[in-house]
Amino acid sequence: MEYLSRGDLLDIMLTNGPFPISATRFLAAELICGLQFLHSRGIIHRDIKPDNILLDSTGHLKIADFGLAVMNIFGDTNISGWAGTRLYMAPEILQNKPYNTAVDWFSAGLVIYVMATGKHPFYRGKIGRALKAIINDDPVFPNEMDPQLKAIINGLLDKSAESRQKFVENIRDHPFFMEINWTDIEEATACPSFQLTPPPVMMTSDTMKDVLCFTEANNTPIAETGQNLFCGFTFANEGWKVIESIPKPIISNRRPVKPHRRTFGTIVKDAFHRIWRRIKPWK
Structure with missing residues (x-):
């Protein structure tokens, strides 16, 4: 547009x-x-x-x-x-x-x-x-x-x-x-007899460059191989490229690592270390 x-x-x-x-x-x-x-x-x-x-x-x-x-x-x-x-x-x-x-x-x-x-x-x-x-x-x-x-x-x-x-x-x-x-x-040939102040627009130089690029109707058309993607559009910038398909994820033969299973001993050990870290500064 x-x-x-x-x-x-x-x-x-x-x-x-x-x-x-x-x-x-x-x-x-x-x-x-x-x-x-x-x-x-x-x-x-x-x-x-x-x-x-x-x-x-x-x-x-x-x-x-x-x-x-x-x-x-x-x-x-x-x-x-x-x-x-x-x-x-x-x-x-x-x-x-x-x-x-x-x-x-x-x-x-x-x-x-x-x-x-x-x-x-x-x-x-x-x-x-x-x-x-x-x-x-x-x-x-x-x-x-x-x-x-x-x-x-x-x-x-x-x-x-x-x-x-x-x-x-x-x-x-x-x-x-x-x-x-x-x-x-x-026919859009009537000239408005009024002036309305446009709202303020904050645009970076890169954004403005892109906007101007997308609205230049005299740019070179895109390659013939991509024309079917934009069938019906009055203008398409040649800079718009076909989006490459997302590569399939590499499936590894290694078995997934199972999370460490906590036992009664490890629970007691963790509780002891937490208590020790709290009472140690009191010495």
């Missing part, structure tokens, strides 16, 4: 605090494009959260960590199973109900709310209460929040998965995204 120098969204939020509305709008639009791309190919991510959203050096968003994703889910197909991060789960997952791509949209609504406010809409110090609030309560919005942004978040955090899906069908036409050129967003 390419090196994304700005790190994950969680660390960026901790460094910058709540995002300005321009940054929230831009990143929300890129997140929407990313999810629509995945869902059009039958992929449900199931773990959308700030930790799994990364930013590159120019401020473009990339969805990462597909360890919990499921594939080939199209149309009205539903699946089941507890998966995700509890504070970013949709109500239907928390209630162990069948679900579809709508769970990603609920998580996206939570992420957008956190970007705009720096707080989770349902968390008040205890996870148990937060999970009940996700299922039963409506989010509380700051008075100063932009009404159009509030409408976007409300639509994504709808408790009904069906209503959530209907809302997303026309989300690109929402007034909140009036300034967004969706073609530029999809």
Whole structure:
């Protein structure tokens, strides 16, 4: 995977605090494009959260960590199973109900709310209460929040998965995204009109050298004999070598040495020496 120098969204939020509305709008639009791309190919991510959203050096968003994703889910197909991060789960997952791509949209609504406010809409110090609030309560919005942004978040955090899906069908036409050129967003040619300070990163010179080495797309390809190991990757550094198999341990013909068996005599002898070492300094 390419090196994304700005790190994950969680660390960026901790460094910058709540995002300005321009940054929230831009990143929300890129997140929407990313999810629509995945869902059009039958992929449900199931773990959308700030930790799994990364930013590159120019401020473009990339969805990462597909360890919990499921594939080939199209149309009205539903699946089941507890998966995700509890504070970013949709109500239907928390209630162990069948679900579809709508769970990603609920998580996206939570992420957008956190970007705009720096707080989770349902968390008040205890996870148990937060999970009940996700299922039963409506989010509380700051008075100063932009009404159009509030409408976007409300639509994504709808408790009904069906209503959530209907809302997303026309989300690109929402007034909140009036300034967004969706073609530029999809092609990553839109320039962010904001500057977010990346989190501090401590790297040694050797680490930076490795990082730069792994991200140079113009390096010589690896040998043909190793190509099959990296089938499907857009880039593989020739410095990555095949890991040699671990040699088998040498089996010796010698019999293992049995541990010394303690007898009554050795026990008495050891006890005498312990007592003698204690009384000897008194002389």
